[in-house]
Amino acid sequence: xxxxxxxxxxxxxxxxxxxxxxxxxxxxxxxxxxxxxxxxxxxxxxxxxxxxxxxxxxxxxxxxxxxxxxxxxxxxxxxxxxxxxxxxxxxxxxxxxxxxxxxxxxxxxxxxxxxxxxxxxxxxxxxxxxxxxxxxxxxxxxxxxxxxxxxxxxxxxxxxxxxxxxxxxxxxxxxxxxxxxxxxxxxxxxxxxxxxxxxxxxxxxxxxxxxxxxxxxxxxxxxxxxxxxxxxxxxxxxxxxxxxxxxxxxxxxxxxxxxxxxxxxxxxxxxxxxxxxxxxxxxxxxxxxxxxxxxxxxxxxxxxxxxxxxxxxxxxxxxxxxxxxxxxxxxxxxxxxxxxxxxxxxxxxxxxxxxxxxxxxxxxxxxxxxxxxxxxxxxxxxxxxxxxxxxxxxxxxxxxxxxxxxxxxxxxxxxxxxxxxxxxxxxxxxxxxxxxxxxxxxxxxxxxxxxxxxxxxxxxxxxxxxxxxxxxxxxxxxxxxxxxxxxxxxxxxxxxxxxxxxxxxxxxxxxxxxxxxxxxxxxxxxxxxxxxx
Amino acid sequence: xxxxxxxxxxxxxxxxxxxxxxxxxxxxxxxxxxxxxxxxxxxxxxxxxxxxxxxxxxxxxxxxxxxxxxxxxxxxxxxxxxxxxxxxxxxxxxxxxxxxxxxxxxxxxxxxxxxxxxxxxxxxxxxxxxxxxxxxxxxxxxxxxxxxxxxxxxxxxxxxxxxxxxxxxxxxxxxxxxxxxxxxxxxxxxxxxxxxxxxxxxxxxxxxxxxxxxxxxxxxxxxxxxxxxxxxxxxxxxxxxxxxxxxxxxxxxxxxxxxxxxxxxxxxxxxxxxxxxxxxxxxxxxxxxxxxxxxxxxxxxxxxxxxxxxxxxxxxxxxxxxxxxxx
Numbered sequence: 001x002x003x004x005x006x007x008x009x010x011x012x013x014x015x016x017x018x019x020x021x022x023x024x025x026x027x028x029x030x031x032x033x034x035x036x037x038x039x040x041x042x043x044x045x046x047x048x049x050x051x052x053x054x055x056x057x058x059x060x061x062x063x064x065x066x067x068x069x070x071x072x073x074x075x076x077x078x079x080x081x082x083x084x085x086x087x088x089x090x091x092x093x094x095x096x097x098x099x100x101x102x103x104x105x106x107x108x109x110x111x112x113x114x115x116x117x118x119x120x121x122x123x124x125x126x127x128x129x130x131x132x133x134x135x136x137x138x139x140x141x142x143x144x145x146x147x148x149x150x151x152x153x154x155x156x157x158x159x160x161x162x163x164x165x166x167x168x169x170x171x172x173x174x175x176x177x178x179x180x181x182x183x184x185x186x187x188x189x190x191x192x193x194x195x196x197x198x199x200x201x202x203x204x205x206x207x208x209x210x211x212x213x214x215x216x217x218x219x220x221x222x223x224x225x226x227x228x229x230x231x232x233x234x235x236x237x238x239x240x241x242x243x244x245x246x247x248x249x250x251x252x253x254x255x256x257x258x259x260x261x262x263x264x265x266x267x268x269x270x271x272x273x274x275x276x277x278x279x280x281x282x283x284x285x286x287x288x289x290x291x292x293x294x295x296x297x298x299x300x301x302x303x304x305x306x307x308x309x310x311x312x313x314x315x316x317x318x319x320x321x322x323x324x325x326x327x328x329x330x331x332x333x334x335x336x337x338x339x340x341x342x343x344x345x346x347x348x349x350x351x352x353x354x355x356x357x358x359x360x361x362x363x364x365x366x367x368x369x370x371x372x373x374x375x376x377x378x379x380x381x382x383x384x385x386x387x388x389x390x391x392x393x394x395x396x397x398x399x400x401x402x403x404x405x406x407x408x409x410x411x412x413x414x415x416x417x418x419x420x421x422x423x424x425x426x427x428x429x430x431x432x433x434x435x436x437x438x439x440x441x442x443x444x445x446x447x448x449x450x451x452x453x454x455x456x457x458x459x460x461x462x463x464x465x466x467x468x469x470x471x472x473x474x475x476x477x478x479x480x481x482x483x484x485x486x487x488x489x490x491x492x493x494x495x496x497x498x499x500x501x502x503x504x505x506x507x508x509x510x511x512x513x514x515x516x517x518x519x520x521x522x523x524x525x526x527x528x529x530x531x532x533x
Numbered sequence: 534x535x536x537x538x539x540x541x542x543x544x545x546x547x548x549x550x551x552x553x554x555x556x557x558x559x560x561x562x563x564x565x566x567x568x569x570x571x572x573x574x575x576x577x578x579x580x581x582x583x584x585x586x587x588x589x590x591x592x593x594x595x596x597x598x599x600x601x602x603x604x605x606x607x608x609x610x611x612x613x614x615x616x617x618x619x620x621x622x623x624x625x626x627x628x629x630x631x632x633x634x635x636x637x638x639x640x641x642x643x644x645x646x647x648x649x650x651x652x653x654x655x656x657x658x659x660x661x662x663x664x665x666x667x668x669x670x671x672x673x674x675x676x677x678x679x680x681x682x683x684x685x686x687x688x689x690x691x692x693x694x695x696x697x698x699x700x701x702x703x704x705x706x707x708x709x710x711x712x713x714x715x716x717x718x719x720x721x722x723x724x725x726x727x728x729x730x731x732x733x734x735x736x737x738x739x740x741x742x743x744x745x746x747x748x749x750x751x752x753x754x755x756x757x758x759x760x761x762x763x764x765x766x767x768x769x770x771x772x773x774x775x776x777x778x779x780x781x782x783x784x785x786x787x788x789x790x791x792x793x794x795x796x797x798x799x800x801x802x803x804x805x806x807x808x809x810x811x812x813x814x815x816x817x818x819x820x821x822x823x824x825x826x827x828x829x830x831x832x833x834x835x836x837x838x839x840x841x842x843x844x845x846x847x848x849x850x851x852x853x854x855x856x857x858x859x860x
């Protein structure tokens with residue numbers, strides 16, 4: 001057992017190395033190989049902008065997409081203002097750049113020089129755009145002089161920061177130390193304030209609440225699966241830009257979708273209204289109450305950024321429900337049919353089954369999915385379009401069938417093959433000569449040996465039920481996780497591409513290891529200890 | 534002394550038989566019926582009547598897909614094959630198109646979104662899809678089998694290639710294909726490149742596993758002990774064993790490229806040529822519109838037929854190329 005543990009740790013480390021390699025390859029593909037200007041192809045803002053404004057916009061977009069680090073001069077000035085090195089009176093002078101570098105006023109000259117030196121020393125490239133002037137001396141629209149610094153993010157630093165930012169451990173220094181938010185720390189309560197505002201009854205619900213942390217509720221209970229939730233450790237797979245702006249890939253996959261579910265609730269200030277806000281998800285947003293009256297009326301602190309309760313499941317949720325049912329269905333149908341095909345080889349079932357397998361392998365998957373959609377829709381009057389706000393269970397049927405069909409064929413094919421391979425082995429001949437009936441031989445001997453290689457695939461098919469299927473989900477408009485990668489590719493959302501790829505790679509590494517473990521549990525002859533190998 | 538032969542030819546024993554000198558060299562020779570591998574393969578293949586029919590169908594489809602568009606000089610962008618300005622010619626069903634244009638083979642499947650003949654466009658599309666499948670299969674199988682053989686034989690190569698396989702296998706192929714399609718323009722040859730740049734890896738891995746299984750069998754061990762060179766073992770001992778495996782694999786590979794092409798086109802990452810996948814993608818909306826279904830189902834049907842026929846021929850040829858069926 002200890003040997004096995006050692007072996008698994010080794011496999012896991014190996015897996016991590018290959019995952020890092022996969023991320024490197026994907027980063028090279030999306031950040032280095034692709035032409036950056038492609039992101040502006042469908043951007044109406046870009047085509048509207050002119051001259052220098054367009055150049056600045058271009059670099060700011062490059063930063064949003066993660067290609068470069070970009071610092072405009074205004075950001076530098078704001079920083080100087082906050083540290084007090086620049087006074088408000090001088091600010092106007094400092095930002096007023098001359099038409100060329102020579103025309104700058106004294107203040108601007110000194111600050112642009114500081115800016116240039118600071119960012120040059122950090123390895124940035126400084127770009128000064130002279131004013132774009134019309135023939136009559138007026139500055140063109142968007143042609144104001146500008147200065148900014150940028151640097152290409154090298155692969156190594158991108159990679160390191162990606163992996164170091166992946167896990168965020170919430171701590172009480174998340175809120176900047178300059179902000180006064182009262183006593184920082186974690187408090188444990190037996191009576192969760194979300195359930196205990198405005199009412200005199202005391203509802204027992206343990207929770208850990210933080211002040212100074214990113215999340216207000218670090219540990220809490222609610223009535224959604226898995227009932228106990230934590231926010232100490234959050235996962236960041238990559239921030240989305242075009243697909244789901246500003247939201248992490250992992251959150252995009254796990255957040256509920258659909259229309260809002262309103263329920264009567266009391267906000268910390270005592271305000272009572274119908275709302276879809278989920279107060280447990282509150283995160284810190286500095287100064288939000290000062291800017292927005294809505295927050296000021298509802299919250300007592302700046303933990304105002306809450307997500308909402310929605311009717312539907314998450315992308316992963318939909319994909320998983322459909323995927324897991326079809327996987328179970330595939331095993332229930334595929335294994336016995338494959339077994340019977342081998343048992344009555346060359347029989348009528350074997351022939352029909354072989355034709356079915358051939359059909360599934362050869363015919364493009366798109367064709368039979370559409371065929372089953374057409375048959376299911378017109379002959380059985382099943383819903384062919386998924387509606388996120390409906391509770392109708394019938395709409396799951398066609399996607400599940402479409403997904404199960406190829407898996408059934410695949411399992412039938414392998415089960416039959418493994419059974420037939422086993423049928424010619426010596427132990428079967430021996431059992432037969434010993435007088436066992438064919439049914440006994442099949443049920444007690446062949447089946448057990450043939451099922452061993454099949455077990456290897458079980459963890460994989462369960463885990464990959466989550467990731468969804470591109471075509472099935474598109475054809476039935478299921479709001480699942482399957483199309484996320486293709487959508488991200490079409491919209492050049494590099495953060496999502498890297499995040500989704502990493503997610504898939506982790507799942508595949510885990511499922512192969514679990515498959516090996518399961519196989520060694522089923523078959524005692526298979527051992528992963530070093531000595532036996 | 535009177536046996537059948539004596540009576541039949543009316544000759545004595547002396548006349549019938551001639552004494553032969555004893556020859557040590559001749560006595561060592563083993564005689565067997567003449568056996569030609571490929572002749573036996575085709576003998577077994579053609580023994581089944583159904584195979585002949587399907588092979589003829591395959592040949593007919595391929596020849597028709599190449600000859601028909603060439604005869605009518607079909608070009609999807611050029612008049613008179615599109616009727617862009619004539620709005621009443623678009624999306625016609627077969628009978629409506631026949632009435633509109635007159636009875637002609639072009640209109641037996643109706644017209645498409647730009648008034649083009651569906652029949653003509655599916656054959657042109659078939660030509661492109663079949664070409665893609667054959668070119669990709671040829672490249673991937675050649676590279677895959679060669680690399681797989683080396684991979685299976687050399688333990689050092691095995692260590693390295695298994696790592697490569699584990700890593701590259703986790704890079705989503707859709708991503709790679711779309712990046713390549715964006716890097717170069719999405720032409721036919723870009724698609725070939727995208728499908729072959731890592732496509733051979735799976736085949737090589739499969740072949741590697743087969744080689745590893747056969748490599749250490751007793752007869753190969755014996756052969757090595759007798760001093761046979763590695764190349765000769767690979768060529769004479771292992772390759773014949775693999776022929777049926779390779780042919781069977783080709784049977785699944787060929788239709789898979791047609792499927793992949795259709796899939797990629799459907800998710801909007803296909804090539805710019807009017808392949809079957811592009812036709813299906815373009816006509817997706819027509820599937821749900823009453824009266825327009827032909828536009829959608831015709832390319833789907835022809836893609837399915839081509840894929841099934843290729844698969845069946847390949848499978849049966851694979852069965853026939855297994856020497857154990859030659860008895």
